[in-house]
Structures are given as structure tokens and as C-alpha cells.
Amino acid sequence: MRPLYQFSGQDSFLHRLDPRTKLIFVLCYLLISFLVPQPWVLFFLLIAAIWFLAGIPPTEYYPFLLLMLPIMTAITLVHLFLIEGPPYLWTAAVGPVHISASAPGLQVGLDLGFRLGTMGLAFTLFAMTTEPFQWGMSMYRWGLPYKVAFMFAFAIRLYPLIQEEFLVIQRALQARGSNALSSFNPFVFFPGVVTSAVPLGLGAIRRSQDIAMAMELRGLNLPDELGKPRVLFRDVRLRPIDIALMCASVAVLVALFSARQFTGWFPR
Amino acid sequence: MDPITLDGVGFAFPGLQPLLRDVNVKVGEGEVVALVGPTGCGKSTLLHICAGVIPHFITGELTGEVHIFGTNTKETSLARIAADIGTVTQDPENQLFNLIVADEIAWGMENRGFERAEIRRGLDGALEFFRIPHLRDRITYDLSGGEKQRVVLSANYAPAPRLFILDDPTSQLDPIGAQQVLTGIQALAESGHTILVVESKLEEIWSLVDRVLLLHNGTIELDAPRAELDRHLDAFIEANVPLPQLVELGARLRERGVSVPALPPDPDGAAALLDGVRVTAAPAHEPAVPSGKPPRVVVDNISYTYPPPRRTEALKEIRLEVPAGAVLGVVGQNGSGKTTLARCLSGHLKPTSGAVRIDGKDVRRMSVRNRAATVGYVFQNPDHQIFKDPVVEDVIYGPMNLGATRPEATRTAERVLRALDLWDVRDVHPFRLSKGGRQRLAIAAIAVMQPPVMIIDEPTTGQDLQESHAIMSLLVDLAREVGQTVIVITHAMHLVAEHCDLMAALCEGRLIAFGPPDQVFRDEELLRRTYVKPPAVTALGNRLGMEPRPLTLEDALERLAGPSLKVAEA
Numbered sequence: 001m002r003p004l005y006q007f008s009g010q011d012s013f014l015h016r017l018d019p020r021t022k023l024i025f026v027l028c029y030l031l032i033s034f035l036v037p038q039p040w041v042l043f044f045l046l047i048a049a050i051w052f053l054a055g056i057p058p059t060e061y062y063p064f065l066l067l068m069l070p071i072m073t074a075i076t077l078v079h080l081f082l083i084e085g086p087p088y089l090w091t092a093a094v095g096p097v098h099i100s101a102s103a104p105g106l107q108v109g110l111d112l113g114f115r116l117g118t119m120g121l122a123f124t125l126f127a128m129t130t131e132p133f134q135w136g137m138s139m140y141r142w143g144l145p146y147k148v149a150f151m152f153a154f155a156i157r158l159y160p161l162i163q164e165e166f167l168v169i170q171r172a173l174q175a176r177g178s179n180a181l182s183s184f185n186p187f188v189f190f191p192g193v194v195t196s197a198v199p200l201g202l203g204a205i206r207r208s209q210d211i212a213m214a215m216e217l218r219g220l221n222l223p224d225e226l227g228k229p230r231v232l233f234r235d236v237r238l239r240p241i242d243i244a245l246m247c248a249s250v251a252v253l254v255a256l257f258s259a260r261q262f263t264g265w266f267p268r
Numbered sequence: 269m270d271p272i273t274l275d276g277v278g279f280a281f282p283g284l285q286p287l288l289r290d291v292n293v294k295v296g297e298g299e300v301v302a303l304v305g306p307t308g309c310g311k312s313t314l315l316h317i318c319a320g321v322i323p324h325f326i327t328g329e330l331t332g333e334v335h336i337f338g339t340n341t342k343e344t345s346l347a348r349i350a351a352d353i354g355t356v357t358q359d360p361e362n363q364l365f366n367l368i369v370a371d372e373i374a375w376g377m378e379n380r381g382f383e384r385a386e387i388r389r390g391l392d393g394a395l396e397f398f399r400i401p402h403l404r405d406r407i408t409y410d411l412s413g414g415e416k417q418r419v420v421l422s423a424n425y426a427p428a429p430r431l432f433i434l435d436d437p438t439s440q441l442d443p444i445g446a447q448q449v450l451t452g453i454q455a456l457a458e459s460g461h462t463i464l465v466v467e468s469k470l471e472e473i474w475s476l477v478d479r480v481l482l483l484h485n486g487t488i489e490l491d492a493p494r495a496e497l498d499r500h501l502d503a504f505i506e507a508n509v510p511l512p513q514l515v516e517l518g519a520r521l522r523e524r525g526v527s528v529p530a531l532p533p534d535p536d537g538a539a540a541l542l543d544g545v546r547v548t549a550a551p552a553h554e555p556a557v558p559s560g561k562p563p564r565v566v567v568d569n570i571s572y573t574y575p576p577p578r579r580t581e582a583l584k585e586i587r588l589e590v591p592a593g594a595v596l597g598v599v600g601q602n603g604s605g606k607t608t609l610a611r612c613l614s615g616h617l618k619p620t621s622g623a624v625r626i627d628g629k630d631v632r633r634m635s636v637r638n639r640a641a642t643v644g645y646v647f648q649n650p651d652h653q654i655f656k657d658p659v660v661e662d663v664i665y666g667p668m669n670l671g672a673t674r675p676e677a678t679r680t681a682e683r684v685l686r687a688l689d690l691w692d693v694r695d696v697h698p699f700r701l702s703k704g705g706r707q708r709l710a711i712a713a714i715a716v717m718q719p720p721v722m723i724i725d726e727p728t729t730g731q732d733l734q735e736s737h738a739i740m741s742l743l744v745d746l747a748r749e750v751g752q753t754v755i756v757i758t759h760a761m762h763l764v765a766e767h768c769d770l771m772a773a774l775c776e777g778r779l780i781a782f783g784p785p786d787q788v789f790r791d792e793e794l795l796r797r798t799y800v801k802p803p804a805v806t807a808l809g810n811r812l813g814m815e816p817r818p819l820t821l822e823d824a825l826e827r828l829a830g831p832s833l834k835v836a837e838a
Binding site for chain 2: 008009070131133134152153154157160161165168169171172173174175176177178180195196198199201202204206207210211212214215216217218219220221223225226228229230231232233234254263
């Protein structure tokens, strides 16, 4: 299991696509999930796409799925009990209070839960198949200042390190007799988070100073000093397949939106 | 134009006493100069001054003149100064900014405005020079420590700087990683590059160094060619800086009036010079823990395989027993299974098969609280274990989690803090302590819970010799006085030899040797499989057939400086 949202470093169809293509695809996919009446199909379609087009089976990112499960369940339950029926799946009376679970509530809850899951999964696809520096440099190509684009990519590069550090801190807390970070009790868990933030935060400050110094020494500011343009060794360029996929994503989105808007093909 | 000229240089951090004063150094073209000194003496600060980091990035009061290739660093920007210098620091993790190795190496050249063809040539050249073309397309965070540091060296080498400044680049690496990096530094030295290096393992770069600068009491107390260092033993002892063990042995033998030539740091070379020597007999090492005591820790045939997708079989059928009051050193190459073993011992991991029992109880069946009370675990980086402010609050945090009242916890904390020389700083913020102080605090925070077993991961990383021995002596005292079983994971073989009662060597998840150090260190061939080398004096003892094997420099000195010594003049 790799840390969540970490680039998988494989070579596949999805990995080879330009980050901009994937970004547009992901955005269109998210909007489509709000247009179609069966978002669960999109959720499972995405799992299949990650598996077969990127070569990453769900076992590689199951912690993310496990993380989503209670959130999706909570959303479903809230709607199940708050939205009125009929038909009702179950009713009960506790004194003057009537509690009921309705079929429309279940439907709305499941739809919302899967839409949220699809959203998370789409960004997971993007993160696992996109090398952060390709992403940063493609944003640089689209006009973002180099340092901003580079730092943005570098922050993603640091993410697995911080996640690893967090696990060490969690074990260190256990060694001191505290299991706060594994507790389901919010009154235990959140103070534990605050306690663990001390070493994590101070470590991050120290690390960022060292990194900033090392970047300076490797010449981050030299192009500005010399007034020479920066040459990118590994340039990012859109290929025909990228342009085709971008156009296809937008076209499908527009078509579905039009179908829903003007023909009533999809129920609201 | 000399690469480095420091003329009357002094430096003080804002609001603090001067750290450096009247430093005068010249480093000539093609020279390899080692800078040594005790922890906290200002070595890194001096390197920062040479690299232009001071005054441009780190501020303070800098006096005197600093010229790099004739340019005054105060009058030039950091970016321009750094363009001529390759700087490598201790932690490779803080020097890698890109995800792919090729991008990392190309990045410095991109910043210098190289054309794409030049970048390609520089990249290929650097990969070849440091013998890492196979890493070209690898992800940087997947590399081992040694590989990462070689990538950092390559990235600094690729833009062809004229000077290299290396700040203890092997200090955070395991033996094989350090060896890989030292090979890289050797290649740099042999190709005529100018190098100013801080290296804690002086014996490892002994043959490369032209001159050694000893920084002590804020100034350069000694500037001598390598061949003359053993004449200045007093200066090194005074500064608490170790010379290579065998170099020091030769010097101290001569001090005692024994006629021996200067000894090289390698045991083979030294043994050849001491060939035919008669050694004073000595009684066998007395075991500190009497045999026949019931074991406290029983590792019963454990194996551990990491879950998918990693699936690495990290431990294979490990069996060992450690009695109460014993200090066990666990050694082996990174990836040999040391940390996995420690995590199984502490109950953080459940063995795939077998069991770990402490005083007869299965560790995995204990609750988090019980485990914390039974097995204390001190992690490698003390900064990951500081949760409270000030020092005393951090120390009582553990006992209070285990149910102690504040007065009870404070009483125990006082005893531990006094023993660890931290009582006077009990009201200070932990992050204001030195690295050694924070390491002692991490040990105090676990020791205060009085667990029967304590596991300490690399307790002496980044510490100087005196601090390392102080920490190890403290752990030995805990074992002897309280009857704790102390398990130390370490790469420092001289500390294992001097302080541990038992040692366990792991290789690819298997226990390949277990027993008292003077027995285990005999089989150098076996230990080589896991990149473990005995301390130089013990290795010398192996070559000279000394019985029992000397484990410390003093041990070897007593045996070789005896009245019956006969040494042929070289």
C-alpha cells in the first residue's frame, strides 16, 4: 500500500496522458456525475478505468476506499431518515417522535454518497497517474510563474514524506501510552491530533528552512539574476490523443447537459 | 585564485556569543581538506560561510573577509556564489526537490540556463561518474539513503562546479549507503576537484584527504597535513575528536615509549606493520550478565511478511532470548530486518508466524497501555517524540497516560532527569535543547515509564564521541541498576563492542550471528554479508590472533604496550 494520492510511477495509457488532458477529463467527469441519474455506475467505471487503463488495482488504494466508506454511509443514512416518503421502508415511534426511513431518502442518499465518492476517486486517479512536476510544468506552460508552478509540484512531492512522518509520530504516541490517533471518540482523537501537530509542525518548519536553503544553493534564483531564460529539459507538449480526449470529454459533457436541459432525456 | 580564502573570519548568531573567531583558512585548487571538530563547534556554520549561505540566507554578525575564487561573498549574491559550488548536506531528503532522478540532476543545469543538449550531456556524465545510470528514471522517494545521497552528489556535479562543500554527507546513512557515497567522493577527489568536507568517519576518507583542519573553541586550532596528524594527538583528545582508531593506537603506543611506526587506519595495513608482535595475555571478558538467568525477552521463531503490494519477507524464523539486565546490540545493513524486528518486539507489528514474549506474556495480546508500560520504544529521530512543553511536561506525559498522578509522575521524572543531566533544563522548551539533549530527553520520556524492556533505534546518530558514550553508558546503567533489558539498534560498531553484552546480526531477514561481541566480531566474512565491520582494533585483534579480542582502544593499548612487546621498525 502506498501513501494516499502518491504518484504510482508506472507506465500506462493514463500515465502517458498530458496532465492538462487528465485535469479536463476529471472536471468533466465530475460534472457528468451530477447530470446522470446513476452515479454509482460512474464510481465503478472509474475503479475499472484505474485498474485497466493505469494498471493500478483497488488493493493499491483501498485505504482511500475505506476512508470514503463511512462518509458515504453517513450521507446515505442522513438522507434516509430526513427525507420523507412514501414509500417508507421502516417506521417507528419513540414517544411523540416518529422515525422513518424512506425509499426516496435512500435513493438521494446513495446518489449523493456515490457522487462524493466519484469526486474523490477522480482526483485519486489524477494524483496516482500524474507526475507532479509534469503537472507543475504544464501549468507553467499555461502561464503560471515558474516558481509558483515548481513549488506547487514540490508540495505534492513532500506529501508522502509528511504522511510517513505522521505514521512515525502515531507510533511514538502509542509508545507513550496514548492511542488517541486510533480512537473513534472525538474528545480523545482531536486532542491527540493537536498533540501530534507539535512534532509534525516543528519538523515541517525545520525541513522547509533546509529545503529553501538547498534550493537557493542549486540556483533557483539564478535565471532571475542572470536574466537568462530557463530551459526545460523535459518539456511537456500536448499530443493528438490528448487533444482528442479533451475534446471528447467536453463534447460528452455538453451533449449530456443539452440532453437533460432540452430533451428531458434524463430525469431530474 | 584560491577556491577558498578566509581571513580573520568571525561569526555570531543574533543575540548570542560569537561562535567563530579569527578563522584563517586557505584551500588551494585541487586540495581535499577535511574539517573536524566536536559537535556544536561551528563546522556547519563555517561551511555555510564558505558557501555564501551566511550572510545571504542565514543572518548574524559576520566579520573578516571571505573570498570564493577571489570574489568577496558579502558583495555578491548567493545565487552567483553558489553557481561555482556544489554543496551537499547531511539529509538527502532535504536536497531532493524533483520526483524523477533525471529531472533532479537536470534541474541545476536548467537554472544555470544550459541548452537542452548540454543538459543531456551533463546528465549522462553525472550518472556515469557516480555509477548510477540505472537510477535515471527512478522515483526519488523510492531510493535508499545511499542512492539518494549519490543522486544529490550527481545533481551538484552535473553543472560542473569548481568547488565542493560536503557537510557530513554520510552521517545519516547505513554502512552500504555510506560506502556508496564515499566511493563517489573518492571519484571526485581523484578527478582533481577541490573539496572541503566535514566527515565524522575520518578513517573512511583518510586516504583522500590532503589536510585536516581542527575547529575547536571557535577557531582553527590545528591545520596539518594528514601524515602529521598523529603527532597532534593531544589536540584531538582535548577537542574530543577521534582520530581513526588504529592511527590513535600507533600514536599512543609511541607516547608510552613503544617503538612503532605510524599505523594506517586499515587493520590489514596495521597488522602487517605489527607482524610478529607478542601480545600481553589477558583474562577472558567477564560476562556482565551471569549466564543461566531466565530470559526476559523470548523471540520464538518469528517471521514477518509485509502485506501487499510490498509483500517483502522482512523476517525469517528468528529465534533469540535476552536475559533481564542485558544490553543487546542489533546490527545489520538497512533492509536486513532490524526495524521490523524492533517493531515486532514492541508489538507495533504482529509477526506472520511465531510470537514475542516478555516475561512469558505475548506482546501482541497486550493493550496499547500495557505495551507502553512493558516495552519502551525510543524512535530514531527525537524530534518525532516531543509532544509537550517544557521538558518536564514532556517527560511526565507518558506516566500520566498510564494512570500516574501528576505528583507521582513528577517524582519519577525528577530522578530520571537528574540521571540524564536534564534537570537544570526542565523548564526549557524541548526544541531549544541540542540534538544530544533532545536524544536524552527522548530516552528520559520512555525510561520514566520504567518498562522492563527498552528498545532504542539509533540513539547516537549525529552525536559526537563523548555524547555517544554518555548515552550508551546511561543505557548500560539502566540495565544494571534497574534490571531493564535494553535493545539498541545501531550502526556504530565501536559502541556495540564497548557497551553491549550481546549482539545480533541480521542479514536479509535472517539472524546470522548472535552472542557476545568478542565472539561475533571474529567472523568478519560472515558479517561482511550484512556490511558490518568490526571496530578497527577488534579487526586488528583478529589478524594478530589476540585472545580475547580487544573491544576498545584502551584494551588493545594495554595488551600491545606490555613489557614483552617486540615490534620491528618499519
